[in-house]
Amino acid sequence: MKKTVFLGALTVAGLAAGVAGAATLDDVKARGKLNCGVTTGLVGFAAPDANGEWTGFDVGVCRAVAAAVLGDPKAVEFVPTTGKTRFTALASGEVDLLARNTTWTFSRDVDLKFTFVGVNYYDGQGFMIPKALGVSSAKELDGATVCIQTGTTTELNLADYFRKNNMNYEPVPIETNAEAQQQFLAGACDVYTTDASGLAATRATFENPGDYVLLPEIISKEPLGPLVRHGDDEWADITMWTLNALISAEELGVTSANASDMGAEAGNNPEINRLLGTEGSLGAMFGLSDDWAKNAILAGGNYGELFEKNIGENTPIGLARGLNAQWTEGGLIYSPPFR
Amino acid sequence: MADTHAETVLFVRDTMLPQQEPPLSTVGPVGWARTNLFSGWLNTIITIVALLFVINLIAHLLPWFISGTWNATSLNDCREMMAAVGNEQGGACWGVIRERWPQLMFGFYPAELYWRPVLVLVLLFVALAPILFADRTPTRMLGFTAVFPFLGAWLLWGGTIWNPITALLGFVVGYVVFSLVSKVVNAGVSLFVAVVASVIWWTTLAGYVVLGLSAIAPLAIASVQSREFGGFLLSITIGVTAIMFSLPIGILLALGRRSHLPLVKALCVGFIEFIRGVPLITLLFVASTLLNIFLPPGTNFDIILRVMIMTTLFASAYMAEVVRGGLAALGKGQYEGADSLGLDYWQAQRLIIMPQALKISIPGIVSTFIGVFKDTTLVSIISMFDPLGLANAIRADASWNGIYWELFIFIGAIFFIFCFSMSRYSMYLERKLQTGHR
Structure with a gap:
């Protein structure tokens, strides 16, 4: 998710403007399908099941947008992208929306000419160690051997962190997460570092997960979110407010189970009424039906439901909400009001 | 002498003894083992050590392979199954x-x-038969071979039947134009005109014809x-296409490179050296990303088609050099002999040069085929789901996250079957074409 982007940067820069400006909403409606860029496979975020159906946390965002725009969460064409092809796929118009746990950074937003429409997962780089090492803080890792994916920002973050804390480490360069897993289990390195969500997912696959612990330090900011092309603000609004609708729905207690009932007639909470289209007509303001948000919520549930179903504590990945809790519960997930 | 001698001895055998079986210790498995494995104390020690090593290896690997987890539905399920039967050291999760x-x-x-890809695979073998085993199949089957690429593409991608038919008509158009024009001008020019006519047909007219015929x-x-x-369907589709088209294109390129016409030669050398000087992965990136940007938005230039074209071009450049090696190995006398018989260039190539040059090149040609087939796995980098790409996607499923060897062993085994068959066929062909002299 943080592989070097020089190829994308070279090819995309400047050329993106050529296709931007087209009305993506009209294209999607005419096509009857949303082209959504996802990863070629990342545990919990996007993966095809045995029947070829895509599931995952990022996939949920795609389905919600498709439901909001087209009224059908199945009207999505999933376009798998790798770290190297994702930005070209979006810039060239091959996909309308990229929901591929991509870190929101300045250069991607400004230089590559994309618009990040929000954050659906706040990630950060963490450390995993075998319990037997007897270390309880990353500050005690002086002299450790560290498995690190080469060519990623995690490598730079690691160097920065150790320099800042005046410590030494010995890097064990690896290419993929699969390789890292094998190396770490074989004891080729004391520490494995990558995004905390990735560490948790990796740990969950171990034969004895209890023998390994994640250290409490998070050494970088990795806000992951969906993005669209620069220059089509209407489309950016639609995707942004679909994500916000899912977040607001959790805050307001609207779930996939009760959204139909609540949306049938106006209740006594005006914000819920505006969200579900029983009062006012927010959807019409950007060219969608009034029940757009209801459809988005029914597609896979509100933000909290998506989280619990795909990466939450009851799944094998077992991520706690942490930073990704609602703002009312001490997290950073916060939606502007529907008004 | 014999007579006098006969009186001095008691018994003279006057018939030959029947031939005896050689002693058991020198023939059969025992004899083979004695001469090859135990022919001295050093060899005996090496044999025993090697044997112990192999037995040890199998003893460790076999339980891993035979783990009885065929019905597991997730990695954890596998682990529970193995724990239930007391398998401590772990095993494969099939x-x-x-x-x-x-x-x-x-x-x-x-x-x-x-059923459609399966049918195409069966038809592929039917279409290949007259090429692979020319002496045992009727020549008429070659007609089916010529139609197969169109039939196969139609079955795989579906759609209206008029697509492959109009594509096929492009060749007919080219042929008709060629035969008409060649009455007026020479063969080279009319070939050029015919190609242009076919291209015009495919790019512009064919679309309307398809629309019209589909309406009727x-x-x-x-x-x-x-x-x-995805999966092996993708690998085989790309691999077979590249293999099928790279040989003829490669032959033409090789001939072009040895041509005396400066323009033809320069074009062929330029093409071959450019393609060979660039890694396949770069060509694939061009196919998947650069073309996307340069083509106007909304252009639907099929990604598999783009990849197939790139792989074919890549294989052709290598093929051209392999065939050129075969051409270079032929003595000058063969060319002069052909000339002295009064054959023109194409007749000489077809009847005298190519049969010999290709025979010499068989090992190189098949090596290139095998290499191309294995290179199809590179498409996983441009996010197509070939078997290796799928292995990654399967690992991204929470129930199978953390599974490596089983998938890689399986995929490797299938690839091995394909590549090994190709290699064995090439050896069979070499033996069959063996003429005793080079």
Whole structure:
């Protein structure tokens, strides 16, 4: 998710403007399908099941947008992208929306000419160690051997962190997460570092997960979110407010189970009424039906439901909400009001 | 002498003894082992050590392979199954192969249409038969071979039947134009005109013809998106196409490189050196990303088609050099002999040069084929789901996260079967074409 982007940067820069400006909403409606860029496979975020159906946390965002725009969460064409092809796929118009746990950074937003429409997962780089090492803080890792994916920002973050804390480490360069897993289990390195969500997912696959612990330090900011092309603000609004609708729905207690009932007639909470289209007509303001948000919520549930179903504590990945809790519960997930 | 001698001895055998079997210790398995494995104390020690090593290896690997986890539905399920039977050291989790078998074979191809790729595979062998075993099959079958690429593409991608038919008509158009024009001007120019005519047909006219014919007779089968191709279906489709087209293109390039016409020679050398000087992965990136940007938005230039073209060009450049090696190995006398018989250039190539040059090149040609087939796995980098790409996607499923060897062993085994068959066929062909002299 943080592989070097020089190829994308070279090819995309400047050329993106050529296709931007087209009305993506009209294209999607005419096509009857949303082209959504996802990863070629990342545990919990996007993966095809045995029947070829895509599931995952990022996939949920795609389905919600498709439901909001087209009224059908199945009207999505999933376009798998790798770290190297994702930005070209979006810039060239091959996909309308990229929901591929991509870190929101300045250069991607400004230089590559994309618009990040929000954050659906706040990630950060963490450390995993075998319990037997007897270390309880990353500050005690002086002299450790560290498995690190080469060519990623995690490598730079690691160097920065150790320099800042005046410590030494010995890097064990690896290419993929699969390789890292094998190396770490074989004891080729004391520490494995990558995004905390990735560490948790990796740990969950171990034969004895209890023998390994994640250290409490998070050494970088990795806000992951969906993005669209620069220059089509209407489309950016639609995707942004679909994500916000899912977040607001959790805050307001609207779930996939009760959204139909609540949306049938106006209740006594005006914000819920505006969200579900029983009062006012927010959807019409950007060219969608009034029940757009209801459809988005029914597609896979509100933000909290998506989280619990795909990466939450009851799944094998077992991520706690942490930073990704609602703002009312001490997290950073916060939606502007529907008004 | 014999007579006098006969009186001095008691018995003279006057018939030959029947031939005896050689002693058991020098023939059969025992004899073979004695001469090859135990022919001295050093060899005996090496044999015993090697044997112990192999036995040790098998003793460790076999339990891993035979782990009885065929019905598992997730990695944890596997671990529980193995714990239940007291398997402490762990074993393979073959459940993943059972559950994802259709996916590894067909990718995301619609399940109710699996018969189509299977039928194409069967037809592929039918189409290959007259080429591979020319002496045992009727020549008429070559007609089917010529139609197969169009029939196969139609079955795989579906859609209206007029697409392959109009594509095929492009060749007819080219042929008709060639025969008309060649009455007026020489063969080279008319060939050029014919190619231009075919290209015009394919790029502009064919579209309208398809529309018109579909309106009159809508004969179509369910169409399948390229994105739904995956697994070995994708590998074999790309591999077979590249193999099928790279040989003829390669031969033409090799001839062009040895041509005396400066323009033809320069074009061929430039093409071959450019393609060979660039890694395949770069060409694939060009196919998947650069073309996307340069083509106008909304252009639907099929991604598999783009990849197939790039792989074919790549294989052709290598093929050209292999064939050129074969051409270079022929003595000058062969060329002069052909000239002295009064054969023109193409007759000489067809009757005298190519049969010999290609025979010499067989090992190199088949090596290139095998290399191309294995190179198809590179498409996983441009996010197409070839078997290796699928292995990654399967690992991204929470129930199979953390499974490596089983998938890689399975995929490797299938690739081995294909490549080994190709290699054995090439050895058979070499033996068959053996003429005793080079």
